[in-house]
Amino acid sequence: MHAGAPRNAGTALDLSRIRAQAANTSAIERRAATLPGRRSVKKDWQAAWLLKAISLIDLTTLSGDDTEGRVRRLCAKARQPVRADILDALGVPGLTTGAVCVYHDMVAPAVRALHGSGIPVAAVSTGFPAGLSPFHLRLAEIGESVAAGASEIDIVISRRHVLTGDWQALYDEMRAFREACGQAHVKAILATGELGTLRNVARASWVCMMAGADFIKTSTGKEGVNATLPVSLVMMRAIRDYEAATGFRVGYKPAGGISKAKDALTYLALVKDELGDAWLSPDLFRFGASSLLGDIERQLEHHVTGRYSAAHRHPQA
Numbered sequence: 039m040h041a042g043a044p045r046n047a048g049t050a051l052d053l054s055r056i057r058a059q060a061a062n063t064s065a066i067e068r069r070a071a072t073l074p075g076r077r078s079v080k081k082d083w084q085a086a087w088l089l090k091a092i093s094l095i096d097l098t099t100l101s102g103d104d105t106e107g108r109v110r111r112l113c114a115k116a117r118q119p120v121r122a123d124i125l126d127a128l129g130v131p132g133l134t135t136g137a138v139c140v141y142h143d144m145v146a147p148a149v150r151a152l153h154g155s156g157i158p159v160a161a162v163s164t165g166f167p168a169g170l171s172p173f174h175l176r177l178a179e180i181g182e183s184v185a186a187g188a189s190e191i192d193i194v195i196s197r198r199h200v201l202t203g204d205w206q207a208l209y210d211e212m213r214a215f216r217e218a219c220g221q222a223h224v225k226a227i228l229a230t231g232e233l234g235t236l237r238n239v240a241r242a243s244w245v246c247m248m249a250g251a252d253f254i255k256t257s258t259g260k261e262g263v264n265a266t267l268p269v270s271l272v273m274m275r276a277i278r279d280y281e282a283a284t285g286f287r288v289g290y291k292p293a294g295g296i297s298k299a300k301d302a303l304t305y306l307a308l309v310k311d312e313l314g315d316a317w318l319s320p321d322l323f324r325f326g327a328s329s330l331l332g333d334i335e336r337q338l339e340h341h342v343t344g345r346y347s348a349a350h351r352h353p354q355a
């Protein structure tokens with residue numbers, strides 16, 4: 039991640055800036071509602087954009103019934119996300135997903151299965167998804183996942199720190215998580231569906247960035263509401279403002295419920311509009327998704343062959 043670019047080192051906690059964050063909910067919702075219909079990604083370029091989307095997926099399995107076999111199949115999919123003849127026809131033989139994302143116990147099998155591919159393994163950590171296990175165990179969990187070979191750690195924040203406005207506690211927690219990650223890059227999951235307001239989303243985004251998050255991520259995929267376009271607008275604008283204030287570029291990861299190719303195109307158009315082309319890279323943008331790849335593969339197959347195949351022909355794992 040961030041090849042060549044400096045990591046976000048964070049800043050001191052600036053409470054006046056946190057408190058100054060506002061979010062005009064109705065304006066944000068109006069803008070978000072116009073996005074899906076827009077043709078920012080032209081038809082002829084859709085295949086190229088879908089290939090780009092694949093390179094930005096954290097291909098994910100986070101289920102209580104995950105097995106090594108499922109994770110091995112997922113990793114094979116990460117190495118070769120689309121049928122070889124389709125990729126050859128599109129002229130991108132070596133395409134892979136951005137990463138594979140799993141629970142701690144599946145890190146070592148994933149690292150083995152991805153050996154030599156250069157594809158990073160991300161672990162969800164810190165008592166995922168609720169983040170309510172003892173703090174020292176959450177820190178230890180990060181250390182164990184890094185030791186097992188995860189080079190990216192997706193942490194969950196304590197939602198109560200946001201809901202009670204305890205920004206210092208959130209900052210200290212995030213700093214400690216970042217430190218426990220060492221060289222591994224850290225994505226801060228805000229669980230936006232549980233934060234109550236878009237203003238809280240903006241404030242939590244800022245606190246996590248000030249505390250050194252490499253990425254901010256919407257959701258675990260387990261909340262009642264996961265990634266949405268309004269939340270994405272708020273988080274992307276926080277990232278843009280943070281870069282303007284500090285010079286550090288923080289990545290963005292919408293996650294949970296993004297399963298259709300057309301939704302991925304909407305997100306990419308939004309990234310381009312709000313953050314610019316620099317963010318259209320795995321260093322600065324990922325989709326957290328378990329079933330998006332299957333739909334993209336189906337659309338690419340249609341693009342190349344003129345035919346759709348049944349969804350069950352594109353299993354994820």
Ligand SMILES: O=C[C@H](O)COP(=O)(O)O
Pocket residue numbers: 098100139257258259260293294295296297326327328329330
């Ligand atoms: O971070 C990834 C999410 O857990 C995936 O959610 P999803 O299964 O709705 O795609």
